[in-house]
Each structure stands twice: as C-alpha cells, then as structure tokens.
Amino acid sequence: MADSNKDELWYFNTVTKQAEQGRQSPVANRMGPYESREDAMNAWTIFNQRNKRWEDQDREWNGGGSH
Numbered sequence: 001m002a003d004s005n006k007d008e009l010w011y012f013n014t015v016t017k018q019a020e021q022g023r024q025s026p027v028a029n030r031m032g033p034y035e036s037r038e039d040a041m042n043a044w045t046i047f048n049q050r051n052k053r054w055e056d057q058d059r060e061w062n063g064g065g066s067h
Contacts, residue, residue, distance in 0.1 A: 007021070007022040007023075008021065008022070009021070009022070009032065009033035009034065009035065010032060010033060010034045010035070010036060010037050010039065010040035011023065011024070011025065011030040011031065011032035011033055011034070011040055012030060012031040012032055012034070012040045012041065012043035012044075013025045013029055013030055014029055014030065014031060015029045019037045019040035019041050020040070021037070031043040031044075031047065034046075
C-alpha cells in the first residue's frame, strides 16, 4: 500500500525539465518527491529556498560569521 502511495507523488526530471508522476526516471535525473505537479515544477525554487535556510541556520550556529 505504501508503494502505491509513492506512485501518486510527483518528481521533477532534471534532464527533460518536466514534472512526472511516480518514479519514471532514474534517481540521478529526478528531484522529489513532491505532493503536487506544481511543486515538482518549482523544484529548483524549493531547492534554493531550503539551501538558503540551511545556510542561514549554519551561520547562526557558527556564531553569525560570514565564512
């Protein structure tokens, strides 16, 4: 049952630049999973936002320096 639920999730194919429902492409070519097609199409934006948040958290953890 868990596998069928995974087939409903969305992924972004970094080669074709398209959203795909389910695990259609090799793992090296996809980002996700995402709950919706729209989120999958915004994969790079989500990726960049998460990375910035993590970098900000790291900077705070390290005493606020700009290393």
